[in-house]
Amino acid sequence: MPKILIVGGGYAGFYTAWKLEKHLRRGEAEVVMVDPLPYMTYLPFLPEVAAGSIEPRHAVVSHRRHLKRTKLVTAKVTKIDHANKTATITPEGGEPWEYQYDQIVVTAGSVSRTFPIPGIADNAIGMKSIEEAVAVRDTLIGNFEKAAALSKDNPLRKRLLTTVVVGGGFAGIETFAELRSLANSLLEKFPEITFDETHFHLIEAMGRIMPEVSLETSEWVLKDLAKRGAHVHLDTQVTSAVDGRVEVSTGEAYETDLIIWTAGVMANPIVVNGGDLPKEARGRISAQADLRVVDADGNVVEGAWTAGDVAAVPDLTGGGVGGMCVPNAQHAVRQAKRLAKNLVAVIRGEAPVDYVHKNLGAVAGLGLYNGAFQSGKIALKGFVAWVAHRGYHGLAMPSWERKWRVIWGWVHNFFLGRDTVQLGTTQTPRVFFETYASRPKPKVEEQPAPAAAEPAAVAAK
Incomplete structure (x- = not known):
């Protein structure tokens, strides 16, 4: 064969x-x-995973479950x-x-794709894997929990409540909007934190966002984000991110514990x-x-x-x-x-056929009940676009088993609300066990016996 x-x-x-x-x-x-x-990741769902709207395991497809006759290595x-x-x-x-x-x-x-900007490799995180999306979710929620326990004049509090996203393409805008939506929902559970204390900044080097949609639609997205307290900085580049201090070409700087890189x-x-x-x-x-x-x-x-x-x-x-x-x-x-x-x-000795596919359009989720859709000159915004976004991606998810898990999760969240439990300690699962585990006592080294007195010294006495 x-x-x-x-x-x-x-x-x-x-x-x-x-x-x-x-x-x-x-x-x-x-x-x-x-x-x-051992799985395929459905990347368009990563922003919703980061926002707690989709269970992480539902956004991946197991190779071994769905590939029956393929040898997997x-x-x-x-x-x-x-x-x-x-x-x-x-x-x-x-x-x-x-x-x-x-x-x-x-x-x-x-x-x-990153650039040799000081601090990015050490402090930023991407949005290309399910693990990154989970880490972003846990970090944002964990930061709220830490900030709520600090006094308002503590400088660490502002750092914890600041999020920076780099890149204004679809991935960046969806991540940015979903996290702003998550933060808004968290405010209901953290009365110690006010809306004005939360800071969200998106840095984009070009003069516009979302080049896949019309300029009119992209400008609507900018206005919508501004209404929700999210700041988009156009024609701006990140110059440094050393120790979590994001410095940009306009001279501004933002202290943050969460830098998300989506710039290409x-x-x-x-x-x-x-x-x-x-x-x-x-x-x-x-x-x-x-x-x-x-x-x-x-x-x-x-x-x-x-x-x-x-x-x-x-x-x-x-x-x-x-x-x-x-x-x-x-x-x-x-x-x-x-x-x-x-x-x-x-x-089989037959001729292959060329791949031809005209782009059907672009659809983006911008947080719960909000989205943007563009197909040719047709543009939808708000709730209708959000329904189109979920409908398209719900159907595009491979296998009915995965479709059902995702859609059923959406139904659950509609009635029960999004799941905002963070499990950041799963990154270091043995810490709790190690803290209380008994260890062997160190061996006590035997002291050498005192040397016998010299005969001459004894006589002298």
């Missing part, structure tokens, strides 16, 4: 494997998917030698080993730079419209495929930035579905 290796189990990788199971006949090919995580692909069709697989705590394949699908996704993504550098597959100027693997990898001259690299954020795929509708599909979930899912069909077609 031909061996198909899928590198990465995010959107594109998971959907490719899922659809290959549907299209391949039994025994037609062996499919192996390698990813260091929880490890990293650290090297791709496509010239010899060999990949080096490195499990955590184990020795690297090599896997020989016939077809490779690189869907390693993206990571946060880049293709997974470990996979892209750890192999011999061709890449383009922005560091993504080069592909043609049928999702096969191509070299600098446009020649197909036989046996190599790519999709999702790690891939530079031509946007045949003409709507992409620089002629390429933008790195979002909408393209990743649809590319994966087309890739799976094309890969099966090639195995």
